[in-house]
Amino acid sequence: MAVALDPAQKRRLFERLSSVREIVFGVQDGVLTTAGVLAGLSGAVHGRMEIIMAALASTAAGALSMGAGAYLGTRAEVEVIRSELARARREAASQPYILQEELLEKLGQEGLSRESAYRVVKLLSASPRALLTTVEAKLYGLGSAGGNPLLDGLTMGAAFLLGALVPLLPFIFVATVHNGLIAAMATTALTLFAVGYFQGWLADRERRWLSGVRFLAIAMGAAAAGYLIGLAIAPLGAVPSL
Amino acid sequence: MLKPGDFAPPFDLPCASGDRIDRLALWQITTEMLVLFFYPRDFSFICPTEVMGFHRRMAEFRAENTSVVGASVDSVDSHLRWIRELDGIDYPLLADEQGRVARAYGVLDEARKVAIRATFVIDRKRAIAFAVACPLSIGRSVSETLRVVQAIRSGRLCPAEWKPGEAFGPIEGDL
Numbered sequence: 001m002a003v004a005l006d007p008a009q010k011r012r013l014f015e016r017l018s019s020v021r022e023i024v025f026g027v028q029d030g031v032l033t034t035a036g037v038l039a040g041l042s043g044a045v046h047g048r049m050e051i052i053m054a055a056l057a058s059t060a061a062g063a064l065s066m067g068a069g070a071y072l073g074t075r076a077e078v079e080v081i082r083s084e085l086a087r088a089r090r091e092a093a094s095q096p097y098i099l100q101e102e103l104l105e106k107l108g109q110e111g112l113s114r115e116s117a118y119r120v121v122k123l124l125s126a127s128p129r130a131l132l133t134t135v136e137a138k139l140y141g142l143g144s145a146g147g148n149p150l151l152d153g154l155t156m157g158a159a160f161l162l163g164a165l166v167p168l169l170p171f172i173f174v175a176t177v178h179n180g181l182i183a184a185m186a187t188t189a190l191t192l193f194a195v196g197y198f199q200g201w202l203a204d205r206e207r208r209w210l211s212g213v214r215f216l217a218i219a220m221g222a223a224a225a226g227y228l229i230g231l232a233i234a235p236l237g238a239v240p241s242l
Numbered sequence: 243m244l245k246p247g248d249f250a251p252p253f254d255l256p257c258a259s260g261d262r263i264d265r266l267a268l269w270q271i272t273t274e275m276l277v278l279f280f281y282p283r284d285f286s287f288i289c290p291t292e293v294m295g296f297h298r299r300m301a302e303f304r305a306e307n308t309s310v311v312g313a314s315v316d317s318v319d320s321h322l323r324w325i326r327e328l329d330g331i332d333y334p335l336l337a338d339e340q341g342r343v344a345r346a347y348g349v350l351d352e353a354r355k356v357a358i359r360a361t362f363v364i365d366r367k368r369a370i371a372f373a374v375a376c377p378l379s380i381g382r383s384v385s386e387t388l389r390v391v392q393a394i395r396s397g398r399l400c401p402a403e404w405k406p407g408e409a410f411g412p413i414e415g416d417l
Contacts, residue, residue, distance in 0.1 A: 100287040114316075115323060118285035125287075 020202065022070055022156040028195055030163025032219045033062050035188040036226035038171055042181045043230030052172055059164040067157025075149035084140055092132045099135045100125060106138050166191045185220075192219040243348035243360065245373055250278075250364045251346035255313075258321035259334040266311065266334055268368065275308040275371075275391055276364040279382070280349050280357035284316040284324035284335075288381060292359075295384035297331040306391050309333070315341050315356050349375065363390055 037058045041051040092099050100121050107117035124131045170183035196215025200208030244250070254267035268276075279296070281289040296303075296310050303310050313336035316324070321335040336343065344350035344357035351358050361382055363372035372390045376382050393400040399411035 097287040104286065114283060114285045115320070118287075121287070 022152050023159045024195060024199060026066055026070075026156040026159025027163035028192065028215070028219065029066060030059070030062065030160035031166050031188050031191050031195075032163075032222055033160075034059055034164040035167040035184060035219075036222060038167055038181060038184050039224070039227035040230035042177055043227050044234040046177070048177050048180070051177065052168075055164075055168055055171070059161065059168065062164065063157045063160040066160045067153045070156035071149045071153030074147045074152040078147065078149060085136060088136060088140065089132060092128060092135070096125070096128070096131070099131065099139075102139055103131070103135055163191070189216055189220060192216045243373060243375060244362065244370050246370050248370045250362070250368045250370055251343065253313075253336065253338075253343040253346075255336045255338055255343060256318040257311075257334040257336045258318050258325055260330065261322065261325070263318050263322065264334065266336060268364075271309050271311075273307050273309040274366045275306065275395065277303065277308060277310045277361065277387055277391065278313065278347075278364060279310070279361040279387075280313050280344055280347070281359055282351075282354075282356040283314055284320045285327070289314075289359075290328055291381050292384065293331060293335075294328060295381075296333065296387075297328075299384050299388055300332040302388055303391065306388070306395055308391050308395075311336060313338050313343060313357065315339055315344065361387055363387065363394060365394060 034055055037055050038051065041054055045051055045054075088099070103121050103124075104114075104117050107120060108114055112120065121131075124134050167184035167188045170187050171180040174180035174183045193212040193216045196212035197208050199215065200211030203211070205211055250268065252268045254265065257264050257266040259266070277296070279292070281292060283289065293312060296312070300310065310333040312333065314321075315338055317339055318337035321337055325331055325335065338344055338357070341350045341355055341357065345352075347360070347362060349358050349360040350356075358375055359377070359380075359382065360373070360375040362370055365371040371394050374382070389405060392406045393404060396406075396410070401411040404410070
C-alpha cells in the first residue's frame with residue numbers, strides 16, 4: 001500500500017534527508033561506474049581476479065574522489081552563499097529601502113499588482129527578519145546557509161561505496177565471469193530502477209515507475225557503451241610476441 | 243535631459259489633486275515659479291519620502307509664489323490611491339501614463355518605461371531654470387530645491403551654500 005505524506009511530513013523528510021542529493025548521486029554513480037568497469041573489463045580482460053581487483057581499485061578511487069569532490073563543492077557553495085547573505089544583511093541594515101524596492105519589483109514580475117506588492121512588502125517590513133528571509137528566498141533563492149561540507153563529503157563517499165557494492169558483490173560471489181556479469185547487471189538494474197523510483201516518489205510524480213525506467217535506461221545505456229568500448233579496445237591490449 | 247535655459251515643454255495631463263481627479267496644463271499654472279518633479283512609481287519605498295517632503299514644505303513654496311507638481315507614469319487612479327495611502331498631499335500628481343512628458347523633459351528611462359528621479363525648476367518665462375537628477379538610491383533634498391527657488395527669485399548672484407538672509411555674491415560684473 002502506497003504511503004502518502006502530507007506536505008509538512010514531506011518537508012520534515014527533506015530536512016532529515018538534507019543529503020539526499022549526495023545519496024542519490026553517490027549511489028547512482030557508484031553503481032554505474034562499477035557496473036561499467038565490470039562490463040568494460042569483462043569485454044577486454046579474461047582473468048576474473050584481475051577484473052575484481054581493478055573494480056575494487058576503481059571503487060576505492062571513485063569513493064575518495066566523489067567524497068572529496070562533494071566536500072569541496074559544498075564548501076565552495078557555502079562560502080558563496082554566506083558571502084551573499086552577509087551582503088544582503090548589510091544592505092538590509094543600512095539601506096532597507098533598496099531591498100524593499102527589489103522585492104517590490106520581483107513580486108510585480110510574479111503577477112502581483114504594484115499596490116498589492118507594496119502592501120505585502122510593507123507588511124513584511126514590520127519585521128526586519130521577515131523581510132530579510134523573504135528577500136533571501138525570493139531574490140537570491142537562498143533558504144539557508146547551505147550544507148555541511150564534511151557531512152556531504154562523507155555521505156557522497158559512503159553512498160558511492162554502497163552503490164559500488166551492488167554490482168561488485170554478485171560478481172565476486174558468482175564463479176564465472178559471464179554469470180557474474182549477468183548477476184551484477186541484474187542487481188544493478190534493480191538498484192537503478194529503485195533509485196529512479198525513489199526520485200519519482202520524492203518529486204511526487206504520478207508515474208514513479210517511469211522515473212525508475214528512465215533512470216535504468218540511461219544507466220544501462222552507459223554500461224552497455226562501456227562494454228562495447230571494452231570490446232573495441234581489447235585488440236590494443238594484445239601485444240604481439242616478437 | 244533638459245538643462246537650464248531650455249524651453250519647458252508644455253503638458254496637459256490628468257492629475258490627482260487631493261481626493262479628486264482633475265486635469266492640469268502648464269499654461270494653467272499662474273505662480274511665478276514651478277517645481278516639476280518626476281519620480282519612478284507610486285507605491286514605492288523611496289519616493290514617499292520625497293512626495294511627503296514637498297508636501298510638508300508646501301507653505302514655504304507658496305510663500306515663494308511657487309507651485310509644486312509631481313509626475314510619474316502611473317495612472318490617475320493609482321495616484322489617488324497613493325495619495326490616500328500617504329494620508330493626503332497638498333499638490334497635484336500628474337498621470338503621465340504614456341511617458342510623453344517625461345520623454346519631452348528627457349527623463350524617461352526607455353528600458354523600464356518609468357521616469358527617473360529628476361527635478362526641474364521652471365521660471366516665470368516657462369524656461370528651465372534649474373535641473374537635477376538623482377540615482378534610485380538617493381532621495382532628493384526638498385530643502386535644496388526650496389533654496390534654489392529662493393535663490394532664483396532673489397535675482398542676485400548667490401554663492402555656494404547661500405541661504406535667504408545671507409549676503410549675496412559679488413556684483414555680476416566681478417565674476
